[in-house]
Each structure stands twice: as structure tokens, then as C-alpha cells.
Amino acid sequence: xxxxxxxxxxxxxxxxxxxxxxxxxxxxxxxxxxxxxxxxxxxxxxxxxxxxxxxxxxxxxxxxxxxxxxxxxxxxxxxxxxxxxxxxxxxxxxxxxxxxxxxxxxxxxx
Numbered sequence: 001x002x003x004x005x006x007x008x009x010x011x012x013x014x015x016x017x018x019x020x021x022x023x024x025x026x027x028x029x030x031x032x033x034x035x036x037x038x039x040x041x042x043x044x045x046x047x048x049x050x051x052x053x054x055x056x057x058x059x060x061x062x063x064x065x066x067x068x069x070x071x072x073x074x075x076x077x078x079x080x081x082x083x084x085x086x087x088x089x090x091x092x093x094x095x096x097x098x099x100x101x102x103x104x105x106x107x108x109x110x
Contacts, residue, residue, distance in 0.1 A: 001061075001062035001063060001064070002062075002063045002064075003063070003064050003065075003066065004027055004040065004063065004064070004065045004066070005065075005066045005067075005068075006027025006028055006029055006040075006065065006067060006071070007027075007028060007029050007030050007071060007075075008027070008028045008030075008071055008072070008073050008074055008075055008078065009025055009026065009027045009028070009065065009067045009071060009072060009073075010025075010026050010072065010073065010074050010078075010082075010099060011023055011024065011025055011026070011045070011099070011100050011101070011102060011105055012024050012026055012041075012082065012097050012098065012099060012100065013097065013098055013099075013100040014089070014095060014096070014097045015095050015096050015097075016094060016095030016096075017094065017095065018094075019095075022044045022045075023044065023045045023100060023105055024041050024042050024043070024044055024045060025041070025042045025045060025057045025059075025065050025067065026039060026040070026041045026042075026074075026078065026082060027039065027040050027041075027042075027065055027067070028040075028074060028075050028077070028078040030075065037075055037077045037078070039077070039078045039081055042057070042059035042060075042061070042063055042065060043059045043060040043061040043063070044059060044060045045057055045058070045059065045105070046058045046059060046060050047109075048105070048106065048109065050106070053068060053069060053070075054066055054067055054068045054069060055067045055069070055102065072102065082097075082099070085097060086098070
């Protein structure tokens with residue numbers, strides 16, 4: 001099990017003809033001076049624990065993303081990566097990916 005605390009985060013929803021819909025958290029980290037920005041997508045959201053200032057988002061693989069509420073969003077780098085994945089998935093005809101708000105995810109899980 002791994003724990004991650006991203007600098008920025010967002011949620012994507014992936015739908016496919018052959019697989020059930022899945023929501024995933026995409027975390028990104030700023031590289032700082034001399035470093036490179038990075039990103040990571042979890043295995044899928046199994047459950048979410050809401051706290052006053054953050055969410056603990058548990059993935060199917062056992063990972064936990066500690067996502068601060070004020071840090072929701074994306075860097076330009078992560079946005080370009082996600083947009084590229086969206087385009088490739090749609091052009092392949094295998095499915096679709098879209099951004100989804102945390103509020104929408106929470107409302108559906110009630």
C-alpha cells in the first residue's frame with residue numbers, strides 16, 4: 001500500500017463499451033527548480049473519506065491519496081497529459097474519459 005499527497009489533483013471518469021464505468025484520481029506534483037513535473041493516476045476510486053481540509057481517496061490497489069480540498073485542479077502539464085489521453089481513448093473507439101467534480105462523485109456515492 002502506498003500513500004500519496006499530490007500538489008494538485010483532479011478526478012476523471014472513464015467509460016468503455018466492454019468495462020464498467022470507473023472514476024480515478026489523477027495527482028500531480030511540481031518538480032521545482034531543476035526538477036520535472038510528474039503525475040500519477042490511481043487504480044480506481046474504491047472509497048472516499050471526507051475530512052475538514054482534505055479527502056482520503058482509497059484506490060482498488062490499496063493506495064491512498066490525501067487530497068487537500070484547496071488543491072483541486074491541474075497544472076498545465078497535467079492538463080495536456082489528460083487531454084491527450086481523452087483524445088486517444090475517443091479516437092480509438094474504445095471509450096471516453098471526462099473530468100468530473102468531487103461533488104458529483106460524492107453525490108453518486110450516497
